[in-house]
Amino acid sequence: MTYYVGIDVGSTTSKAVVLGDEGGAEAYSILRNSYNLAESGRKAFQMALDKKGLSENDISYIVATGYGRRTIDFQHEVEPEVICHARGTVELIPACRTIIDIGGQDSKIIELDDKGVKRFQMNDKCAAGTGRYLDKLAKGILEIEIEQLGDLSLRSSNPIHISSQCTVFAESEIISYLSRSEPIQNIVAGMHYSLARRVIQMGKAANIKFKKDVVFSGGVARNTGMVKAIENLLGEQVIIPEEPQLTAALGVALMAREGFLKRGVS
Numbered sequence: 213m214t215y216y217v218g219i220d221v222g223s224t225t226s227k228a229v230v231l232g233d234e235g236g237a238e239a240y241s242i243l244r245n246s247y248n249l250a251e252s253g254r255k256a257f258q259m260a261l262d263k264k265g266l267s268e269n270d271i272s273y274i275v276a277t278g279y280g281r282r283t284i285d286f287q288h289e290v291e292p293e294v295i296c297h298a299r300g301t302v303e304l305i306p307a308c309r310t311i312i313d314i315g316g317q318d319s320k321i322i323e324l325d326d327k328g329v330k331r332f333q334m335n336d337k338c339a340a341g342t343g344r345y346l347d348k349l350a351k352g353i354l355e356i357e358i359e360q361l362g363d364l365s366l367r368s369s370n371p372i373h374i375s376s377q378c379t380v381f382a383e384s385e386i387i388s389y390l391s392r393s394e395p396i397q398n399i400v401a402g403m404h405y406s407l408a409r410r411v412i413q414m415g416k417a418a419n420i421k422f423k424k425d426v427v428f429s430g431g432v433a434r435n436t437g438m439v440k441a442i443e444n445l446l447g448e449q450v451i452i453p454e455e456p457q458l459t460a461a462l463g464v465a466l467m468a469r470e471g472f473l474k475r476g477v478s
């Protein structure tokens with residue numbers, strides 16, 4: 213058996229997917245990064261190998277993607293993130309025409325056609341359009357865990373409106389709502405709508421039409437409150453992959469296998 217690994221070293225988490233000669237993931241890992249991205253990428257790789265009882269010598273080809281893809285030194289190649297997201301998502305959901313990916317420190321909207329990526333827009337400049345916005349407000353101001361955000365916000369019937377475009381000013385707005393005893397579920401739902409509006413607006417400004425099927429991926433897609441906010445603003449359902457953080461790692465693993473087999477290396 214020949215094995216291939218795709219590694220996505222993101223800004224917040226590192227992910228690795230192991231593929232065999234055919235079929236889908238044989239093993240995978242998702243690991244929260246330390247400050248040392250190279251070490252986190254290496255650990256995610258090792259964790260995925262351990263799950264399958266493999267050693268590095270068993271792996272024929274390794275390709276990396278993600279924000280920190282060049283920090284590791286054991287990959288054979290690197291690939292840009294957007295095509296890896298596209299490849300992995302289409303493998304799982306072939307009818308996908310739009311990807312909304314919200315990670316820890318960036319967000320992307322990718323429009324696909326039959327040939328692949330048609331256009332995309334990305335924000336990695338401003339925390340307010342990324343998972344960082346929710347992380348910072350949840351832990352810093354509301355003192356709750358991010359895993360609680362979804363359920364809490366689904367209990368809201370009256371989300372607050374956050375007008376600030378910036379995380380720091382949004383913090384002040386939320387503190388003033390808290391001082392007026394606004395129920396926390398309305399605040400959390402308001403945070404979700406604020407992030408969802410910003411991400412959708414980014415896509416619309418780039419002329420992306422949000423054609424069906426729309427797939428929502430990245431760690432923030434685990435948050436059911438964000439799923440609801442995006443669905444309500446788009447006016448249609450989105451599809452969440454079973455492991456929404458793994459799409460780029462799966463895509464780059466598939467590219468590792470396809471590239472290796474095409475070149476006929478053995």
Ligand code: ADP
Nearest residue numbers: 222223224225315316343359430431432434435
């Ligand atoms: P990246 O690829 O940019 O490193 P990920 O796609 O792994 O990031 O997403 C990380 C983000 O996902 C973080 O902002 C984190 O708070 C969020 N996240 C992960 N799991 C959950 C969860 N269960 N509920 C809410 N948010 C989550």
